[in-house]
Amino acid sequence: MTVVTSSRPEGVTMKEPALVVEGLNVGTGSTRLVKNISFTIRAGERVGLIGESGSGKSLTVTSIMGLLGEGLTATGSIRMAGVPHDLVDATQKQFAALRGRQVAMVFQEPMTALNPTMRVLDQVAEGMLAHGTAPGKRQAREAALDLLRKVQLPDPERAAKAYPHQMSGGQRQRVVLAIALANDPMLLLCDEPTTALDVTVQAQMLQLILSGVRERGSALLFITHDLAVVATICERLLVMYGGRIVEAGPVQRVLSAPQHPYTRGLLEASELDASDENGRLPTMSDHVRAQSVYTQDPEWIGDPEDGYAKVILGGAA
Amino acid sequence: MTDLVPPAEPTAPTESPVAQPEIVTEATAGRPRRPMGPLFITGAVLVGVVMAAALISFVWTPYNPIKVDAAARLQSPNAEHWLGTDKFGRDIFSQILVGARTTLYVGVIAVGLASIIGTPLGIFAGMSNRGWLTELVMRANDLLLAFPALLLAIMFGAVFGASTLTAMIAIGIATIPSFARLARSGTLQVMSTEYVLAARIAGRKPIAIAWRHVLPNVFGLLIVQGSVSFAIAVLAEAALSYLGFGTAPPTPSWGRMLQEAQEQIFTLPIILLWPALAIAVAVLGFNLLGDGLRDRFDPRLEDRR
Amino acid sequence: MTAATEHTKADTASDGDPLVVVRDLTRIFRRPRQSFRGPVPTVTALDGVTFDIQRGERFGIVGESGSGKSTLIRIMSGLDQPTSGSILFDGKQITGRKERDLTFLREELQFVFQDPMGSLNPRMRVRDIIAEPLVARGKRNNRARVVELLQAVGLPATAADRFPHQFSGGQRQRISIARALAPSPKVLVADEPVSALDVSVQAQILNLLADLVDEYNLTLVFVSHDLAVVRRVCDTVAVLHHGDLVEHGPTEQIYTQPSQAYTRRLIAAAPTIKKALGGVDAAALAEGMIHVGADPAD
Numbered sequence: 001m002t003v004v005t006s007s008r009p010e011g012v013t014m015k016e017p018a019l020v021v022e023g024l025n026v027g028t029g030s031t032r033l034v035k036n037i038s039f040t041i042r043a044g045e046r047v048g049l050i051g052e053s054g055s056g057k058s059l060t061v062t063s064i065m066g067l068l069g070e071g072l073t074a075t076g077s078i079r080m081a082g083v084p085h086d087l088v089d090a091t092q093k094q095f096a097a098l099r100g101r102q103v104a105m106v107f108q109e110p111m112t113a114l115n116p117t118m119r120v121l122d123q124v125a126e127g128m129l130a131h132g133t134a135p136g137k138r139q140a141r142e143a144a145l146d147l148l149r150k151v152q153l154p155d156p157e158r159a160a161k162a163y164p165h166q167m168s169g170g171q172r173q174r175v176v177l178a179i180a181l182a183n184d185p186m187l188l189l190c191d192e193p194t195t196a197l198d199v200t201v202q203a204q205m206l207q208l209i210l211s212g213v214r215e216r217g218s219a220l221l222f223i224t225h226d227l228a229v230v231a232t233i234c235e236r237l238l239v240m241y242g243g244r245i246v247e248a249g250p251v252q253r254v255l256s257a258p259q260h261p262y263t264r265g266l267l268e269a270s271e272l273d274a275s276d277e278n279g280r281l282p283t284m285s286d287h288v289r290a291q292s293v294y295t296q297d298p299e300w301i302g303d304p305e306d307g308y309a310k311v312i313l314g315g316a317a
Numbered sequence: 318m319t320d321l322v323p324p325a326e327p328t329a330p331t332e333s334p335v336a337q338p339e340i341v342t343e344a345t346a347g348r349p350r351r352p353m354g355p356l357f358i359t360g361a362v363l364v365g366v367v368m369a370a371a372l373i374s375f376v377w378t379p380y381n382p383i384k385v386d387a388a389a390r391l392q393s394p395n396a397e398h399w400l401g402t403d404k405f406g407r408d409i410f411s412q413i414l415v416g417a418r419t420t421l422y423v424g425v426i427a428v429g430l431a432s433i434i435g436t437p438l439g440i441f442a443g444m445s446n447r448g449w450l451t452e453l454v455m456r457a458n459d460l461l462l463a464f465p466a467l468l469l470a471i472m473f474g475a476v477f478g479a480s481t482l483t484a485m486i487a488i489g490i491a492t493i494p495s496f497a498r499l500a501r502s503g504t505l506q507v508m509s510t511e512y513v514l515a516a517r518i519a520g521r522k523p524i525a526i527a528w529r530h531v532l533p534n535v536f537g538l539l540i541v542q543g544s545v546s547f548a549i550a551v552l553a554e555a556a557l558s559y560l561g562f563g564t565a566p567p568t569p570s571w572g573r574m575l576q577e578a579q580e581q582i583f584t585l586p587i588i589l590l591w592p593a594l595a596i597a598v599a600v601l602g603f604n605l606l607g608d609g610l611r612d613r614f615d616p617r618l619e620d621r622r
Numbered sequence: 623m624t625a626a627t628e629h630t631k632a633d634t635a636s637d638g639d640p641l642v643v644v645r646d647l648t649r650i651f652r653r654p655r656q657s658f659r660g661p662v663p664t665v666t667a668l669d670g671v672t673f674d675i676q677r678g679e680r681f682g683i684v685g686e687s688g689s690g691k692s693t694l695i696r697i698m699s700g701l702d703q704p705t706s707g708s709i710l711f712d713g714k715q716i717t718g719r720k721e722r723d724l725t726f727l728r729e730e731l732q733f734v735f736q737d738p739m740g741s742l743n744p745r746m747r748v749r750d751i752i753a754e755p756l757v758a759r760g761k762r763n764n765r766a767r768v769v770e771l772l773q774a775v776g777l778p779a780t781a782a783d784r785f786p787h788q789f790s791g792g793q794r795q796r797i798s799i800a801r802a803l804a805p806s807p808k809v810l811v812a813d814e815p816v817s818a819l820d821v822s823v824q825a826q827i828l829n830l831l832a833d834l835v836d837e838y839n840l841t842l843v844f845v846s847h848d849l850a851v852v853r854r855v856c857d858t859v860a861v862l863h864h865g866d867l868v869e870h871g872p873t874e875q876i877y878t879q880p881s882q883a884y885t886r887r888l889i890a891a892a893p894t895i896k897k898a899l900g901g902v903d904a905a906a907l908a909e910g911m912i913h914v915g916a917d918p919a920d
Contacts, residue, residue, distance in 0.1 A: 052820035053791070169687070198686035199847060203891040206904035225821055231898030232907060255895055269825040270895060272854045280832070281825040281854065511741035515801065517721065518699055519755035520728030533745045 016081055018043045018187045018219035019064070024076035024088070026059045026068065034059050035243040036076070041187065043081065046213065046220040048230030048251070050266075051240035057223050060240070061189050063088070064221075065105055066095035081186060101131045104180035106209070108192040110172035113179075114164040120175050121145060121160035127182045147178040151208050170201035177208060184216045191223045206233050227270045231255055239263050357609020363602025367595075370417035380408035382415045383567040391585050400591050403577060409588055412569040413595050419570045420551050420599055423485045427550040428543050430489030431496050436539060438493070439500025440527050444508060455501070458494045466491030466553060467560075474562040481554075481570075484563040488553045492546050499542050503535030537611045544607025548600040555596050571595050639713065640674035641809065641841055642698065647671040647707035649693050649865075667693040668704070669865040675858075677808075680835065680842045682856030682873060684849050684888070689862040691845050695811050698843070699733055700724040712808075728755070732802035736814035738794035742786035748772075748797055749782035755804040771800040774837075775830060792823035796830065803834065810835070811843040816851065828855060849888055853877045861885050 019041040026034035034056040041047050051057040063074040064087065078087035080102060085094060099105075107113045115123055124144035125134070134140035148156040151174040164172055173193060180188055190209060194202040210233055213220045224230050230237060230251070237254045239247040239262065247260040258264045268282040276282050374382075379399070386406035394401045400409040442454045470487035477483045507513060507530060516526050555572025557563030564570035574592035582589055649668040656663065668690040675681045685691040696702040698709055700716050708717045716727055732755070735741035742751055749768045750757075756764045769779045775796040786794055795815060802810055812831065816824040832855065835842045846852050852859050853873050861869040861876065861884065869882045880886045891907055 052822065200686065200887060200891040203893070203904065203907035206893070207908035210904045226893075227821070228893040228895050228898060231895050232893040232902070232904050252899060255899060266822055267895070269822040272850045280829045511735040511737055512743040514701060515733065515735065515741050515798075516743075516754060516758075517701060518728065518731075518733045519801070519805075520725060520758035521754065522722070522758070525758070529746070530743055534743070 018081050020079045022077040026074045028071050037245045041219045044217045046234045047236045048234035049223045049238045055240040056243040057240045100127045101183050103187045104185040105189040106180050106193040110176045113176050124178050133183045151178045181212045187219045189221050356605050360605025363598050364606050367417050367599045370414045371421050374414035378411035380411045382411035382569050401588050415569040416571045423554040424547040424550045426485040427489040428546050431492035435493040435496025436500045439497035440504045443501040443504025458497050462494040471562050479562050481564045484557045488550050503538045504531050507531045507534045540610045541607045544603040547603040551599050641677045642675035643710040644673050645708050648705050650705045666865050671867045680856040682852035682859035683845045685862035690865040691862050700727050730807050731809040732807040734798050734802050734812040734815045738791050752801045775800045791819050809841045813845045
């Protein structure tokens with residue numbers, strides 16, 4: 001495997017990025033599931049990481065959070081602004097100090113992210129007390145109630161005293177977002193946060209995430225399989241397939257002029273009003289999926305502005 | 318350029334969707350058996366030891382396990398008596414071997430009785446949509462559950478005479494609720510799955526659904542419960558024999574050996590150790606075996622690792 | 623209604639009559655008591671829903687969680703009973719009947735579930751899963767039919783001997799469709815059949831469903847939370863909201879000129895790539911401010 005650092009321009013640090021991932025590999029012993037990916041997220045930037053199941057997008061996020069499962073190991077480098085050590089080698093103790101403070105996360109299934117035996121208000125306040133960002137219990141509770149108002153929970157005073165199971169899915173996800181935003185994280189990770197929600201609730205949730213990170217100047221890494229969602233909320237897009245980043249660039253560019261056949265296929269498959277010559281939905285056929293372009297490991301292209309991707313340039317788009 | 322554009326799907330879906338990159342490829346080469354875990358092997362070995370002891374005792378024991386020998390009372394382990402002798406001069410090793418029989422006997426009958434009655438009751442209660450019938454079964458179950466197993470066994474012993482069989486039946490009856498409850502909760506869970514809805518829409522009769530869908534999917538749970546109940550039955554038999562309500566003398570039983578050796582706890586503690594160790598081995602063995610079996614019965618876990 | 627009158631009805635049901643007649647369907651669920659006093663708390667999942675499904679129609683049912691769409695198709699499939707109201711299937715009453723008296727419905731109406739894993743028994747081989755509706759009718763020797771069904775959904779014959787977990791989500795959904803086709807039904811009810819699948823696989827399954835509906839002259843009842851998917855697949859749509867049928871009519875008309883505020887909100891809130899590239903951000907989606915039909919044309 002060639003070292004890619006050499007082919008990459010210098011200057012990834014010029015705008016004090018929130019997150020720099022370089023040459024990240026995640027795998028079990030012999031198999032690599034995430035293959036040598038690199039990307040940068042500038043402070044306050046909103047980046048979408050898109051991919052289907054098995055693309056490695058969730059593994060990428062779990063390695064940033066230090067939540068890789070048993071038997072999975074990461075190599076390479078993950079640096080976060082304001083954190084002196086490399087997250088790839090960080091201990092669980094170091095991660096514990098980091099999580100919920102510099103980096104916070106919103107998961108797909110809010111019920112699993114909440115403690116079913118704790119009142120909502122206490123759960124929001126807990127993070128602030130744990131990281132010492134609120135001087136005392138009373139202040140933490142006040143701040144927590146304020147957050148619950150900010151995420152537009154109906155009747156926040158009453159909701160504060162409720163337990164998670166007494167809330168709807170959308171309300172729970174708002175609570176999870178309130179917890180994630182409690183300590184003004186520098187980076188917010190969202191892993192399919194709206195996939196389980198209704199369309200109307202999803203729209204509100206996306207708006208809350210957007211305003212939440214904008215107010216705080218937090219960077220956002222938004223993981224999803226839904227191109228429309230990512231287009232709505234992000235400025236820049238990373239497309240993952242088969243453990244690699246196959247395309248990267250500004251949302252407008254990637255979605256209007258995709259360079260990689262996989263991105264093109266994904267885009268066509270997402271267009272429900274499109275039809276092929278037989279009047280059928282365009283699909284990404286399996287034989288194209290299996291084409292060698294996906295299994296090659298081309299040179300890195302790109303720049304720190306757009307991110308680096310291993311794009312197959314078969315011709316100008 | 319053109320070769321990079323994903324062509325539209327041909328009218329026939331695809332030549333071979335199995336070649337999709339997302340498929341679990343190693344699974345296509347057949348169904349490799351999952352390697353057995355260390356816990357499962359340990360459990361199997363321990364249970365194997367107990368079973369071997371029971372089998373050997375049919376053909377060979379160093380001494381007659383019930384022969385009293387006043388000249389050889391309370392010996393420490395030695396070349397003649399490998400594990401020593403008790404206060405009547407009986408060979409402890411021989412008694413342990415024969416006691417294994419009693420133990421397995423008790424477990425098989427008690428767990429067999431409990432599972433054969435409890436499982437169908439639980440599945441029935443879980444599948445029935447007639448509320449009052451379910452209530453009846455489950456409240457009767459609760460009543461039994463509230464009744465201490467040992468007390469039931471002692472009552473049985475008092476009425477029918479203390480014997481291994483009455484002890485086993487009493488323990489078996491007392492264990493029915495744990496199977497029925499588990500089977501019911503497992504059944505409720507399975508009945509709420511979409512594959513059971515699919516079977517109903519396919520027109521399957523309740524009996525077929527119970528047999529094809531519910532039982533195989535609660536079997537793992539029941540196996541685990543079976544091994545745990547087995548261990549509990551072994552303990553209960555030991556306790557009953559210890560109290561004098563179980564296996565009647567002179568048939569060797571680990572529980573009674575423990576009780577008898579108790580008097581020597583300060584003079585010859587080693588003879589207390591053997592039956593205790595034997596009980597521990599059997600209980601641990603069945604618990605570990607249960608865990609191991611549960612993993613192996615789940616095909617979803619099979620191709621992993 | 624007596625059995626005799628049902629029979630005459632069945633005999634007289636002609637091709638011109640609607641296949642499914644839903645009249646004033648109401649389903650009220652009891653909820654666990656929160657206190658000892660007062661009446662048992664209830665939830666009205668369906669509130670007086672009335673509509674017809676014509677033969678050969680592709681009928682979409684759209685609604686969010688809690689809209690009653692799942693309850694509706696469960697009652698339609700004879701898996702649940704309404705509190706009041708009725709459903710006639712091909713002239714025959716299916717509500718108020720015991721499940722064992724619904725054999726005719728099992729022949730004619732089949733179901734494809736949302737969760738491609740949960741709807742396949744993990745302990746059964748694919749051939750047994752697909753053959754289940756056949757075995758339920760006493761047809762035990764069915765290997766050839768299973769292979770035929772597998773081919774119809776684009777799976778190789780070798781799939782028959784495998785277990786569900788050895789397939790990808792899209793392939794599992796094909797297995798589920800094959801099972802539904804086994805008894806040669808007239809109606810296929812698909813409950814969110816693509817919402818658990820990857821985007822690129824969704825289109826394949828939607829195409830497959832469209833092909834099968836054409837090939838076997840099926841009536842399709844397609845349930846989804848996503849009006850855009852329904853628009854693609856169905857010619858008629860019913861919009862459900864909190865148990866009420868708020869709007870019902872030709873899909874294209876409802877999608878482009880919704881008459882109800884709720885439908886407008888549903889369409890406005892759904893993000894699309896076109897909207898996003900046209901500058902519609904999350905806040906605009908949430909406020910539902912987008913004028914319906916203002917999708918920029920290409």
